[in-house]
Amino acid sequence: MPGPFKPNDAPVWPLLAKHRRAAQRFSLPRLFEQEPDRFERMHCSAAGLTLDYSRSLATAETVSLLLQAAEAVQLRDRIEALFGGGEVNPTEGRAALHTSLRDAGAGTPHRGEIEEVQRRIASFAVTLRAGGWIGATGRPVTDLVNLGIGGSDLGPRMVTAALHGDDPGRVRCHFVSNIDGADLAQVLAGLAPETTLFIISSKSFSTLETLQNAAAARQWLSGMAGREEDYARHLVAVTANPGRATEFGIPEDNIFPLWDWVGGRYSLWSAVGLPIVVAAGVDNFNELRAGAAAMDEHFRQAPFGENLPVLLGMLGIWYLNYWNATSYAVLPYLQRLRLFPDFLQQLEMESNGKSMRTDSRAVDYDTAPVVWGSVETNGQHSFHQLLHQGTRFVPVEFIAALEPGRGGDERHPWVLASCLGQARALMTGKTREEAREELLKEGKPEDEADRLAPHKAMPGNRPSNLILLERLDPRHLGALIALYEHKVYVQSVVWHTNAFDQYGVELGKVLGKRIHGALTGGDAGDLDPATRGVIDLYKKKYGK
Numbered sequence: 001m002p003g004p005f006k007p008n009d010a011p012v013w014p015l016l017a018k019h020r021r022a023a024q025r026f027s028l029p030r031l032f033e034q035e036p037d038r039f040e041r042m043h044c045s046a047a048g049l050t051l052d053y054s055r056s057l058a059t060a061e062t063v064s065l066l067l068q069a070a071e072a073v074q075l076r077d078r079i080e081a082l083f084g085g086g087e088v089n090p091t092e093g094r095a096a097l098h099t100s101l102r103d104a105g106a107g108t109p110h111r112g113e114i115e116e117v118q119r120r121i122a123s124f125a126v127t128l129r130a131g132g133w134i135g136a137t138g139r140p141v142t143d144l145v146n147l148g149i150g151g152s153d154l155g156p157r158m159v160t161a162a163l164h165g166d167d168p169g170r171v172r173c174h175f176v177s178n179i180d181g182a183d184l185a186q187v188l189a190g191l192a193p194e195t196t197l198f199i200i201s202s203k204s205f206s207t208l209e210t211l212q213n214a215a216a217a218r219q220w221l222s223g224m225a226g227r228e229e230d231y232a233r234h235l236v237a238v239t240a241n242p243g244r245a246t247e248f249g250i251p252e253d254n255i256f257p258l259w260d261w262v263g264g265r266y267s268l269w270s271a272v273g274l275p276i277v278v279a280a281g282v283d284n285f286n287e288l289r290a291g292a293a294a295m296d297e298h299f300r301q302a303p304f305g306e307n308l309p310v311l312l313g314m315l316g317i318w319y320l321n322y323w324n325a326t327s328y329a330v331l332p333y334l335q336r337l338r339l340f341p342d343f344l345q346q347l348e349m350e351s352n353g354k355s356m357r358t359d360s361r362a363v364d365y366d367t368a369p370v371v372w373g374s375v376e377t378n379g380q381h382s383f384h385q386l387l388h389q390g391t392r393f394v395p396v397e398f399i400a401a402l403e404p405g406r407g408g409d410e411r412h413p414w415v416l417a418s419c420l421g422q423a424r425a426l427m428t429g430k431t432r433e434e435a436r437e438e439l440l441k442e443g444k445p446e447d448e449a450d451r452l453a454p455h456k457a458m459p460g461n462r463p464s465n466l467i468l469l470e471r472l473d474p475r476h477l478g479a480l481i482a483l484y485e486h487k488v489y490v491q492s493v494v495w496h497t498n499a500f501d502q503y504g505v506e507l508g509k510v511l512g513k514r515i516h517g518a519l520t521g522g523d524a525g526d527l528d529p530a531t532r533g534v535i536d537l538y539k540k541k542y543g544k
Contacts, residue, residue, distance in 0.1 A: 005321040005365050007494055010072035016065050020322040026057050028427045028461050044306045047294035047479035051308045052466040055427050056315055057323070066314040067304045069494065075310070078493045083300055085109045088489075089263075089500035090358050096500045097261045101269035102482070103293035110259065117257060117271055124236075124256075125277035125285075129169030133197065136230035141197045145174045145187060146275045147213045148201035150505075151264025152238070153177040154346050155481075156201075158339040159268060159288065160279045162477055166406055167281035175275070179209040184216055193224045193234070200237045201272055203258050205244035208509055214248065238271045263500045265346050266485060284474040291478025299486045309483055313490030315465065319395045320369050329387065330373035332399040333419040334472050336407065340399070341373035344484060351488045351499040358498050367495045373397075377418045388425060388458050396464040398423055399480070403471035419466070429460020 004017035032038055032054075042054035042063075058066075082088050085095045100108045108114070127133050131140040146156060157175045174187045188196075198217045202210045214235075221231045228249060237245035240258040256271035268276065269289060277285045295308075304310045319325035330341045352368035373379070376398075387394055400419045404412045435456035439449035467483070469476045492499035515531060518524040519539070524532045 005317075007069075007365070007496060008073060010069070012065060012068040012072050016069060016322065019062060019065055023057060023062065023322075026059075026461070028055060028057065028463070031059065044308060044311070046298040046302065046306075046308050047291060047482075048470045048476045049295075049308065049479050049483060050466075050468040051311060052468065053311060053315060055423055055464045055466070056318075057461075057463045058315065058318065062318065063305070063311070063314075066318055067310070069317070070304055070310055070314055070490070073494050073496075075304075075490065075493050078489075079300055082489060083296070085261075089498060091498055091501045091503075092260075094500070095261045096263060096266065097259075098263065098266035098269055098485070099292075099296045099482075101262070102289045102296060102478075110261070113257075113259070120256060121271055121274060121277055121285075122282045124274065125169075125282055128171050128197070128278050129281065131170050134233070135194050135197070136224055136226045136233055137194045139194050141171060141234075142195040143172050143174060143191050144197050144199065144275060144278055145176060145191070145217070146199045146201060147176050147210050147217060148199075148238075148272070149177040149207060149209045150346060150350075151267050152201035152203070152207075152210070152272055154339075154343045155265065155268030156273055156275045158337075158343040159273070159276045159477065159481075161339050162336045162472070163276065163280040163284055163288075163474055164336070166284050166474065169278065169281065171278055173275045173279040176213055177209065179212050181216070184213050188217075188220060193221050193231075196221075197234050197236060199274055200235065200245070200248070200250070201239075201274075202237075203240045203264055203267075205237065205239040205241040205248070208512070211248075218249065236274075238274060264502075265350055266500075268481075280474065287474035288478040291475035291480075292482035293478075294475075295479040295482035295486070299482075309486030310490055312465065312483065313487040313494070316369070316487070316491055317494050319463070320366050323393060323395075324366075325369060325393050325395050326366065327370035327372060327392075328395045328397060329379075329383075330371060330397045330399065331376045331379055331419075331422075332373070333376045333415050334399065334401055334404065335375055336405075336472060337399060338375035341371065341375075343481075344373075345371045347484060348488055350502050350505070352492050352495060352497050353504065354495075354497040357496040359496065363495065363497070365495070367497055368491075376422075377415070380418065380422065384422065387462065388429075394462075396423075396426060396462070398464055398466045399469070400466065401469040401472045401476075405472035423464050423466060425458070425460075426462040426464055427460060429458040429462075430456065432457040 004014065006013050039052065039054045043050055043052040082096060083099055085097060087093060088096050097109055100110060101114060128141060133141045135141055146153065153175055160173055176184045176187050200210060200214045221234050224231050232249050232251055235250045236254045237250045238256045238258060239245050240260060242255045242257065245255050246252060256274065258267065258270060262270050269292065273285065299307060299309045319328065330344055332340050348371045349368050354367055355363055357363055386392065387396065398419050400416055432453045436449045436453040439452055469480065489499055518527065518535050524535050
């Protein structure tokens, strides 16, 4: 059993550790028998979303202690600091004001800048969608290719897929992130330079993968007749470094600004979301923002016992730090949310995958579980075997909708039934005796039933949450994204981590540049023998 988790000296933490020892005896089926009103007490709703945590390995006492722990780390004050422009990113000395991009009302920091960029985003999208953006040869743009990586790719790619077809314009949207040339080549194979526009999305305008793809795209465009300044009409930038963008050859009027107070994985609400606006329309993008703003207001105002991000975040603390659940699975039962687990991987693991506290002391507890998952019901036929009968303790988060929204049909009750069936199976399991009786009813001989029953038994007592959307549309999707953003922030406050820096992504990139030099003719220098060995193999093969 994990040892005590002590993020500060408040008396609630030893009480939680003691409670965890008692929780070893929890049985979810028995808890439902003892508490017939458990669902009524353990679900709450906001912004069109419902969190059902009644299948958690938790009682009223558990939740009470977790909420006391949230109070003990001054979570209320930290929430106000987030919304009020406080320095919640201390390593970089910055605020994190992505919430301002959802509701730039009176008193919002940077309101004027935000409104100006939103006007430009809307104008750009309307012109493009209407066929009014004319390329170098006089033909209107029909395809938009977003070149980005990380937060400049995952967020807009996920939302564009989720809203695909809600309000389609005349322009098709594509995404390229991988420096592997096959990624860009596969997208460009069906496109024409004369009718293609590239968005180069990089906060620093120095991201290796994005700039390599941008250079390849520029070379592809150069095949058109005309001058370089003509095919510059096929390039747009989203960046906080406009000087580098103009050096690359992008006209100033084609550059949309970013700010240092918006982190990449929180940036889809900014000009980084241009592909979303082009794909789904201005109104739907505003609905997306409105849904997020509604969740922002809920997070800021609701009591902790009814606060969806707080409850979700603290239950995650309970499983990781007291049950040693080093991973959890996110399972959307909505095909249009197929990229949501990928999006959450960056949001959660890049935000809180830290081993250093904000006070520059090393942590002595786990932070940030591994996030994984897949669109369902596909997962039921692959990794659910491990969830039901494997040896690992993996809490599950199901995401479903009462109404599927656009694209759904009469099969949706089967989708919802599959989700609820999996949640119930994880909870109740199947005893050996039940498995044996099933086999006997199937006509198996008694000795065969005895032999097979242990293989068909499932332990159950495996916890899950259900996040239920009223329907999948832009507003509810915005609320869902904001829910997880705030959940991550809650956990960062408890773990004393900085959710808004990402120094861990840099070292490998720096070394990659050195190794690239060695691969292309330079000296391997003091690189380790394994790396030098691969470089030698490459040079022998390609004669460099």
